[in-house]
Amino acid sequence: MRAGGRSRPAVIVYSLIVTRRRILQLLIGATGSALVLLLFWRPQRLAHLVSRRFKPRLDATAPGVLSKREMQTIVAFTAVLVEGRELNTHEAGYVVEHVTDKAGKTPGYLSLYQKTAALLDRLAGAPFSSLPLEQRIGLMMRHRFTDSDVRIRECLRPWGRETLAVRALAVPDLIGGYYLSPAGWAAVGYEAFPSRCGDLTRYTSAEA
């Protein structure tokens, strides 16, 4: 302290720095600054952080078995996603096999499929699988179920979480499962593929 100068009471200095409001202001300021910095310098990193926090996630519920009606709804839904038409018996079988496997073995998927089926039936006002194909397509487009590319701003909305979960989790899973099956290989023109044996010499030339 300088000689002859007026010193401020220590208690006032203390209160200026340490009040709760001050701490809160500092925290908000720091967080805001960090977000602004991230937004301008590392927008992708920020997007990643936000989507990781707010994007729908699988819960940890136990595996199990879907009801017949739930399975019918899921198959009818998948048919629109993967082919845009009714599936034949084989194709529907691939969907059933995938869904049964996942629901029966991986925690969270039974619940995801059940919620998906319940939401679709509710939106349809009837069993979703009973709707004609065109109506199913219309409903799915109206609710953007055909778009699994979930944006960050959608993740931040407090409403529409059920729909978002179907788009973010169920849609890619059902499409991926179907295309991992023989149907996916058929789409690229392969009759034999990993796990289905064939002609040994086929690999030496281009496909017909």
Place this chain on the structure above:
Amino acid sequence: MAAGDGVREAEVCIIGAGAAGGIMALELARRGIRVVVLESGPRHDLARRGDYSRRFVKGENPWESPLKGIDRYTTGGSVGYRLEWNRARGVGGSTLHWEGTTLRLRADDFRMRTLHGVAEDWPISYEELEPYYGKAERALGVAGTPDDPWASPRSTAFPLPPFPLSFSDGFFARACRKLDIALHHVPQARNSLPYGGRSQCHACGTCHVCPTGAKASTDLTHIPQAVATGHADVVADATVLRLEVDGSSQVRSVVYAGGDRRERRLSARLFVVAAGGVETARLLLLSASPDFPRGLANRSGLVGRYFTSHPMIDVTGRVAERVYPYRIGFSTAMSGQFAMPRDRQRRGAFLLEFLNSAGPLPGEIAPVSGAWGTALGQRVKTEFGRTLGIRIYAEQLPIAANTVTLDAGVTDYFGNPVPHITYGIGPYERAALKEAEEVAAKILATLGAEDIRSGPLGYAAHQLGTHRMGSDPAQSVVNAHLRAHDVPNLYLVGGGTFVTVSSSPPTLTIAALAIRTAEHIAEVYRGQGTIRRTHRSGVPAAGMAT
């Protein structure tokens, strides 16, 4: 009957029915020596492998043990080495899931200290092992042709013709010609024609599980023949918990258990541990006794040390043409041009394997394509099959800090400490990978590939070096015949015996060494009256064989 009930003694007890154990069982049994093989895992019937194959493509590991916690382990080091997909427990061992690539080591690989001033020389030479390579190739049924210009001389022909080059190999061949890189066939232990009572390969595309038995695995190629001699028993679901020694530093018995955890005992004159680079080291460490306080056969302190594998990286690029991947589950072309570099004192050798299966699958393209309905199939068709890939296998020097030890804090199904694997790579391996990535990228760029990228650092399913061979008992665990320096009636076989690992996959060398060791056991020991068909012979004296 529970695992092994009724089996009390044997002339030779072999622990593990994989590449080394299965081959030794046949080689000894066909010479009239009474063998009992104790295998920790179950029998995987060939008839079930169609189902295994379908489970495999869904991402399941069909070789996973049914005993909860039996495969538990912990990891450390700069690269966390994972075991889940990198070993298989069962009659056949890791040959159940191996790729079937059967390269020999090259003559230089045995003389790293002499030629390059790094690591150590093997106590045997390529020339000594060469006849056994030929025997191993015949036993496994190797399809190949001697078109690798850098391969060491061979005295026998491959028993089967090679698998022809693939359609996508044609792309690589064009680029390699321009770059003056030799591309050659890959020797494969799978049937290009029917062989050994097994069918021709049917291109099932899931070689991790071969549903037809065309790929050699000792449960098909060796174990049935061994049992058919009448001199071999194989006890599945029998996990050896420890080996017991007597006062003269010899193993007297093994203690093993099945799923019921009840301990059983089996006595034998000789013991062969063939449980893979991780479990063999672990079993020795678990078998510590007053005679061997640091673990059985571990007076050198080297059991579990120098755990080595092959660092791997895939380099991929996207080309305009369709290359038709995923029609066969193994590679048909490679280049050994970089397997014996001049500057090997500074950086490791590497192999380039030209992949027949690279790029995303239809089931990986579809969910991220943004398309749906009728447009989705077209999008997948357009996107699929335009990725070429090159896999790099790099040589790794033995690093003392890479180890298999016991983790006393975690126990397995039987209550034993699990293996703790510490694994990392050093500048020698990084230099090899860097150069290999540059060569691979150049090959892909020559093909006009775009989006050329290297995948993450991986490692092969090869667990090597943990009980290495050598002439000096202070610097090695087993001698040139794979007999433990410290325990005269104990042999340790398999990849753990490798002094250095080259850039070649190890299985053919494991097989050749196993045949050589079996011959040695049969000739030396029986010649001295230790092992007879009568089962009444004595116990080998210490230092009897070398």
